[in-house]
């Protein structure tokens with residue numbers, strides 16, 4: 326993989342951010358920032374609100390209190406984030422390549438060509454296969470190829486290593502590291518160990534039980 330700085334220097338800053346569902350708060354007041362080239366790992370027990378925080382940052386769930394902003398972002402440059410959730414957003418009757426081509430068309434083909442992205446995630450030989458036949462781990466790999474075909478600086482990843490084998494865990498590390506090399510930012514919720522080659526690029530925030 327080649328590395329180059331492609332994103333402007335952005336910072337995601339949250340202040341007094343309280344996340345929840347409906348009127349039910351799930352997190353304490355959260356104060357954190359993530360700057361270009363860095364990753365924040367979210368940890369915490371099942372139900373502690375990691376997914377809810379990611380959905381809040383993605384703009385899908387409204388915060389109960391507090392503020393957050395992607396400072397330095399140019400709204401005219403288009404959407405700034407990729408959200409990769411538990412579901413892989415795969416259409417089973419399209420081929421693997423067609424699925425990725427669909428997302429490139431929707432999100433903008435500003436990143437790698439489809440073939441190259443499939444190679445990167447280890448699906449280079451499966452482009453013509455109906456995606457419904459992919460295994461769980463292969464489906465996860467296809468979902469991880471989505472951010473590669475459309476360049477966006479902020480990655481919000483929910484359990485990116487779910488269903489992946491050992492090499493798949495290394496793949497997530499490589500993709501994250503490359504994204505940070507490009508000046509990207511990432512927040513990843515995970516129960517698995519994720520270690521970057523430069524551990525100083527990563528911080529951990531633990532979400533606790535309900536306040």
Ligand SMILES: Nc1ncnc2c1ncn2[C@@H]1O[C@H](COP(=O)(O)OP(=O)(O)OP(=O)(O)O)[C@@H](O)[C@H]1O
Pocket residue numbers: 346347351369370371372373374375376377378514
């Ligand atoms: N739409 C909803 N309405 C009400 N409660 C919800 C809704 N979605 C999630 N919850 C609840 O919010 C809590 C936090 O869920 P969330 O998925 O954010 O936790 P998590 O830390 O990501 O958990 P896990 O580690 O199991 O993935 C859970 O108790 C869950 O049942």
